[in-house]
Amino acid sequence: MSLIRKPLNRRSILRAGAMGGAALATPTIFTSGAWSAGYLNEPTGAEVVLGFNVPQTGAYADEGADELRAYQLAVKHLNGEGDGGLLNTFSSKELQGGVNGKKVAYVTGDTQTKSDAARASAKRMIEKDGAVMITGGSSSGVAIAVQSLCQEAGVIFMAGLTHSNDTTGKDKRKNGFRHFFNTEMSGAALAPVLKNNYGTDRKAYHLTADYTWGWSQEESIKKYTEGMGWETTAAVRTPLGAGDFSQYITPVLNSGADVLVLNHYGKDMVNSLTQAVQFGLRDKQVNGKDFVIIVPLYSRLMAQGAGENVKGIFGSTNWHWSLQDEGSKAFVKSFGQEYGFPPSQAAHTCYVQALLYADAAQRAGTFDPCAIAAALEGFEFDGMGNGPTLYRADDHQCFKDVLVVKGKENPTSQFDLLEVVEVTPRSQVEYPADMLGGELGTCNNGA
Amino acid sequence: MTSKTSPMRDWIFFVVFAIAVLTMPIWLAPIGAGYPDLLQKFMIYGLFATGFNLLFGLTGYLSFGHAAFLGVGSYSAVWTFKLLGMNPVPAAIVAVITSGIFALLIGYVSLRRSGIYFSILTLAFAQMSYNLAYSVLTPITNGETGLRVLRTDPRLFDSSNAVDGPLIANLFGIEMTGYAGFYFCAIVLLIAFFIAQRIFRSPFGIMLRAVKTNQNRMNYTGLNPRPYTLAAFVISGMYAGLAGALLCITDPLAGAERMQWTASGEVVLMTILGGAGTLLGPIFGAALIKYFENIFSAFNDQTLHEIFGFLPDFIEVPVVSVTSLFVGEGWHLTLGVLFMLIVIFLPGGLMEGFSRIGRLFKRSSGKSESRGAAAPAD
Numbered sequence: 002m003s004l005i006r007k008p009l010n011r012r013s014i015l016r017a018g019a020m021g022g023a024a025l026a027t028p029t030i031f032t033s034g035a036w037s038a039g040y041l042n043e044p045t046g047a048e049v050v051l052g053f054n055v056p057q058t059g060a061y062a063d064e065g066a067d068e069l070r071a072y073q074l075a076v077k078h079l080n081g082e083g084d085g086g087l088l089n090t091f092s093s094k095e096l097q098g099g100v101n102g103k104k105v106a107y108v109t110g111d112t113q114t115k116s117d118a119a120r121a122s123a124k125r126m127i128e129k130d131g132a133v134m135i136t137g138g139s140s141s142g143v144a145i146a147v148q149s150l151c152q153e154a155g156v157i158f159m160a161g162l163t164h165s166n167d168t169t170g171k172d173k174r175k176n177g178f179r180h181f182f183n184t185e186m187s188g189a190a191l192a193p194v195l196k197n198n199y200g201t202d203r204k205a206y207h208l209t210a211d212y213t214w215g216w217s218q219e220e221s222i223k224k225y226t227e228g229m230g231w232e233t234t235a236a237v238r239t240p241l242g243a244g245d246f247s248q249y250i251t252p253v254l255n256s257g258a259d260v261l262v263l264n265h266y267g268k269d270m271v272n273s274l275t276q277a278v279q280f281g282l283r284d285k286q287v288n289g290k291d292f293v294i295i296v297p298l299y300s301r302l303m304a305q306g307a308g309e310n311v312k313g314i315f316g317s318t319n320w321h322w323s324l325q326d327e328g329s330k331a332f333v334k335s336f337g338q339e340y341g342f343p344p345s346q347a348a349h350t351c352y353v354q355a356l357l358y359a360d361a362a363q364r365a366g367t368f369d370p371c372a373i374a375a376a377l378e379g380f381e382f383d384g385m386g387n388g389p390t391l392y393r394a395d396d397h398q399c400f401k402d403v404l405v406v407k408g409k410e411n412p413t414s415q416f417d418l419l420e421v422v423e424v425t426p427r428s429q430v431e432y433p434a435d436m437l438g439g440e441l442g443t444c445n446n447g448a
Numbered sequence: 449m450t451s452k453t454s455p456m457r458d459w460i461f462f463v464v465f466a467i468a469v470l471t472m473p474i475w476l477a478p479i480g481a482g483y484p485d486l487l488q489k490f491m492i493y494g495l496f497a498t499g500f501n502l503l504f505g506l507t508g509y510l511s512f513g514h515a516a517f518l519g520v521g522s523y524s525a526v527w528t529f530k531l532l533g534m535n536p537v538p539a540a541i542v543a544v545i546t547s548g549i550f551a552l553l554i555g556y557v558s559l560r561r562s563g564i565y566f567s568i569l570t571l572a573f574a575q576m577s578y579n580l581a582y583s584v585l586t587p588i589t590n591g592e593t594g595l596r597v598l599r600t601d602p603r604l605f606d607s608s609n610a611v612d613g614p615l616i617a618n619l620f621g622i623e624m625t626g627y628a629g630f631y632f633c634a635i636v637l638l639i640a641f642f643i644a645q646r647i648f649r650s651p652f653g654i655m656l657r658a659v660k661t662n663q664n665r666m667n668y669t670g671l672n673p674r675p676y677t678l679a680a681f682v683i684s685g686m687y688a689g690l691a692g693a694l695l696c697i698t699d700p701l702a703g704a705e706r707m708q709w710t711a712s713g714e715v716v717l718m719t720i721l722g723g724a725g726t727l728l729g730p731i732f733g734a735a736l737i738k739y740f741e742n743i744f745s746a747f748n749d750q751t752l753h754e755i756f757g758f759l760p761d762f763i764e765v766p767v768v769s770v771t772s773l774f775v776g777e778g779w780h781l782t783l784g785v786l787f788m789l790i791v792i793f794l795p796g797g798l799m800e801g802f803s804r805i806g807r808l809f810k811r812s813s814g815k816s817e818s819r820g821a822a823a824p825a826d
Binding site for chain 2: 057058062107110111117118120121122124125141142145146149150211212213238240241440
């Protein structure tokens with residue numbers, strides 16, 4: 002290389018100059034003001050900034066758009082505008098316009114349903130916009146990635162739509178909280194309904210989205226169905242976003258199975274279910290029984306996508322707009338007034354998470370992540386549409402009733418696609434905190 | 449070549465560039481880009497595009513599969529973290545070596561063809577790697593969830609107190625996040641940039657340009673271009689691997705989407721947007737795209753109303769509703785329009801724009817010599 006051939010005098014001066022420049026520039030990072038506060042991004046002005054990190058492009062964009070609508074509505078209600086929504090029915094009455102005397106402001110970002118992009122976007126919110134809390138996500142992979150980022154950075158993460166056991170199981174974090182239910186609860190709630198409808202002598206074939214959520218759901222559904230006597234013929238992993246599932250569906254017919262469990266979500270579920278129905282699976286008789294399909298995690302947005310095909314298919318959901326308790330009615334009313342259609346379960350969980358965070362901050366009297374975490378841990382509340390709910394301290398998972406739903410045979414509108422078959426009480430879906438493994442670790446406030 | 453080059457001028461150029469890079473946190477702050485994560489991305493993707501440019505800009509071989517090397521570098525870096533410990537130096541070295549080997553294999557096969565066939569071959573290899581990482585090799589790559597460092601990993605050389613610490617890469621106690629991470633990336637970029645500059649000026653670089661200009665003529669003179677192009681391909685792959693490692697050093701997570709074809713396309717865009725075949729162009733292109741991705745995508749109606757708040761309401765509302773199409777989730781649209789404009793009016797990319805502006809000033813000051821101050825590379 003030329004470095005060796007030439008005399009060294011001029012070069013060494015230049016090199017020393019460059020390195021000196023680097024050395025001079027480095028110390029400024031240690032004197033910057035960001036690290037002198039009591040905790041990371043302590044709000045000093047009249048506003049507190051929350052970060053809404055949702056998928057705006059990609060496969061889960063529909064869910065993301067609905068989540069963002071819910072967050073904007075939540076900010077409105079927190080600042081004392083609009084009709085107040087769930088604040089009127091929420092059992093805690095601490096919030097009275099603003100949080101800790103500050104106006105709530107927000108920044109938004111696009112996760113693109115990719116861990117990388119989601120983390121970059123969350124980092125921007127923390128480093129540039131000074132967000133004290135990040136919330137959102139519509140994929141367990143993304144939620145887990147962002148949750149660990151928030152833990153390392155020292156802000157609170159309020160998970161949005163994430164259903165994998167791992168989010169509050171083996172990947173749980175002290176700074177992360179989840180209101181949404183998980184696959185364990187889905188399994189526990191679905192099993193008795195399936196038993197009543199389809200009996201105890203069934204052979205199940207699983208098609209599973211090949212990532213953390215799919216694995217988790219497959220495991221839970223297997224555990225509960227096998228527990229009541231079902232057999233699992235096969236469990237096939239399919240790549241996320243495959244589009245065409247015909248090559249995975251054809252073997253189902255020859256496997257001798259009489260139940261197909263679709264561990265798919267979003268567009269994947271719409272595609273695989275539609276194709277399974279088109280292949281005539283539901284008209285078949287196997288082992289002297291009608292062939293049935295089960296979609297363990299349902300959402301109204303997916304049902305809308307799959308149309309006719311969802312009729313009579315069982316699944317579970319976190320919340321549904323047709324619930325008749327005061328909280329659900331209040332939320333559907335104010336969401337409907339604002340946007341002209343009923344909210345999805347994704348919107349509901351995100352709205353509730355935003356309110357729960359604000360309430361915890363108000364009760365703690367500060368935005369310090371550790372104080373807020375302490376205020377959320379073991380918090381019992383009601384009036385949010387799911388009945389009495391507990392934020393369990395041991396794993397930061399909410400425990401509440403789970404809905405078992407079925408595709409409606411005679412829908413009355415384009416939103417009225419699911420009917421609630423059973424509200425499984427909270428006691429039936431509870432499990433010991435150490436069952437799913439993982440360590441919460443210690444709280445990090447970024448100071 | 450219109451510009452004059454001399455070793456002295458190269459040195460001055462390099463020092464000016466180094467100072468500009470190292471003071472980025474100061475002069476990028478007014479446009480909202482002066483925060484560590486974005487600055488790190490500027491450095492990392494600048495490095496990626498610089499490496500890509502060594503292949504595309506010099507030999508003219510358009511690889512559509514460079515994201516594969518970025519991904520291989522990322523996975524090797526995270527595995528080094530998992531097995532050896534959280535020091536970034538071994539991670540970077542391992543990443544460069546594995547991506548180099550990977551590039552050698554792919555390059556050996558792909559370079560048997562040129563032009564569009566070469567592009568398609570590299571694209572096919574990259575998609576294969578992506579699908580392998582996504583669903584076949586999940587024990588190694590952890591599929592869609594992404595590979596992370598866990599507390600239970602062996603991390604052989606980490607001292608006992610580091611074992612309980614946060615799972616962040618640290619260079620002898622300095623955590624590679626925030627500005628420290630930026631300066632680490634910046635220094636790696638400067639070293640890589642220096643090497644790229646040497647390659648541009650070397651006889652090897654001239655041979656590569658000869659491949660681009662007329663490969664037949666090169667064959668007739670009895671020279672076999674394949675070793676040169678393969679060397680360029682491997683070096684370029686190593687740059688990409690190093691960039692992948694830096695992504696994991698600043699944020700220890702490797703996901704399969706890094707290898708997707710969109711990521712390969714992105715680096716092509718960066719290079720062409722900035723100016724293929726120039727030293728600085730790809731870095732500008734990378735910075736521009738990352739700036740759009742991070743800043744424009746974050747604009748929402750609320751921010752737009754703040755920006756246009758000075759207008760009377762009956763003008764403000766339509767202005768906001770039109771511009772909102774181009775920001776937030778519509779940032780791809782803005783980027784597309786910009787890309788079209790640049791390719792149509794400035795085929796040489798941003799660097800051509802700069803040198804045109806430079807020439808304007810030269811002419812007005814009465815000098816005929818055309819030499820863009822920022823573009824002595826080509």
